[in-house]
Amino acid sequence: MRRYAFVGTGSRAQMYLAALLRTHADAGHPVAFCDTNEVRMSFYDRVVEEARPGLRVPHFAAGDFDALLAHARPDVVVVTSPDATHAGYVSRALREGADVVVEKPMTTDVTGLRQIHDALAAGAGQLTVTFNYRYSPRNAAVRRLIAEGAIGEVTSVAFEWCLDTVHGADYFRRWHRDKAASGGLLVHKASHHFDLVNWWMADLPSVVFARGGLRFYGAANARRRGLAPRPDRSRNAAEADDPFALDITADDRLRRLYYDGEHLDGYIRDRDVFSDGITIEDNLNVVVGYRGGAAMSYTLHAHSPWEGYRVAINGTAGRIELDVVERGHVAPAAPAATIGAATAAVVDPTAIERADAETTSKARPRGTRLLLQRHWEPAQLVPIPAGRGGHGGGDAMLLDDVFHGPNGDPLRRTAGYADGAASVAVGVAGNESLRTGKAVYLDELALPLMGTS
Secondary structure: OEEEEEEOOOOOHHHHHHHHHOOOHHHEEEEEEEEOOHHHHHHHHHHHHHHOOOOOOOEEEHHHHHHHHHHHOOOEEEEOOOHHHHHHHHHHHHHOOOEEEEEOOOOOOHHHHHHHHHHHHHOOOOEEEEOHHHHOHHHHHHHHHHHOOOOOOEEEEEEEEEEEOOHHHHOOOOHHHOHHHHOOHHHHOHHHHHHHHHHHHOOOEEEEEEEEEOOOOOHHHHHHOOOOOOOOEHHHHHHHOOOOOOOHHHOHHHHHHOHHHHHHHOOOOOEOOOOOOOOOOOEEEEEEEEOOOOEEEEEEEEEEOOEEEEEEEEEOOEEEEEEEEEEOOOOOOHHHHOHHHHHHHHHOHHHHHHOOHHHOOOOOOOEEEEEEEEOOOOOEEOOOOOOOOHHHHOHHHHHHHHHHOOOOOOOOOOEOHHHHHHHHHHHHHHHHHHHHOOOEEHHHHOOOOOOOO
């Protein structure tokens, strides 16, 4: 039975802790919580008590991580804190010999990549980066088709990701709106997508060129479009039937995790999406060149009327197309009027597929279509096995690997340092390209890409 410490006790920690307490209880037990906020840690005390009455988990402040390592002696540290803090926690735990499970992105900048790389070389711990989209059956099916040579050698990829005005808007309420904390959506969100392409093609990025900006959210855009003056906090717009309002006091889980602890660390979970202080982009276009010669064009927009993604992969022998609609549209007053359905997406984006049935339509039905078309042959639908859990059925399989280890997976879904670094590298280079207006060659950044996997 292994000893698990949890660093960062916000929403994302619940998936891992719930699995350890229930479905994967044979793997071990929690021995420490670490966070900037005592209220959030106390929230998870109740989660522990419900599953294992009598079990007490010690609390450690964010600045007392070294004391946690010394006194709690964890075998595994699960890191789900804000992205810019990952490298410090990950590297210190690895140097102490603990294994680490870290949420994507592994880190947000070149300094963090080097810090983790050096800690892996010096310590005895093992690192797992949790890319749950790899485990989604639809994405695994794409990997399998490419690996089997269904379209020959990959020559290009077109990848479009649409975040809607529920899920996408939420990044502009939370700590993610601060690029110093999250690396922006090119790092925080798109690292998922860059990892998928790296994994599908079994290749590494070499050059990145990006364009983008804050075009929809933020105070300046609100003024430009003539919107009425906005409150600083999203909850204060709830009574006005504002489609961008989110009243966290009306949802028990959000209230207990965030609102009740605001006085302790000053973290405001529900900033208005049209307020000042947003430093991340909401529209992004990226071109990535790969070492093997293929190229990808990537687009992300965070104010789409529907949620999902489209991928086209061209090869020397044909083409693969994957179309995913996770939510067909957002009902006009969804965030304010249907707090349960809305917060399913914003508290845990993996729950987006459980939104109300009204958010699908005949013109854009929810679902997935995977097409394979070889040269000189008609297109054929590729069946996708059913999955269970969030992220398209990927979370359950991910948790099996996290707590019990991979078991001869031919698709190599478990990710380590090399995978985490390669995905972050695209976002880091993209941010540099946004800053300079120039293409960025990863070799020039001296990124430690290959590291320990």
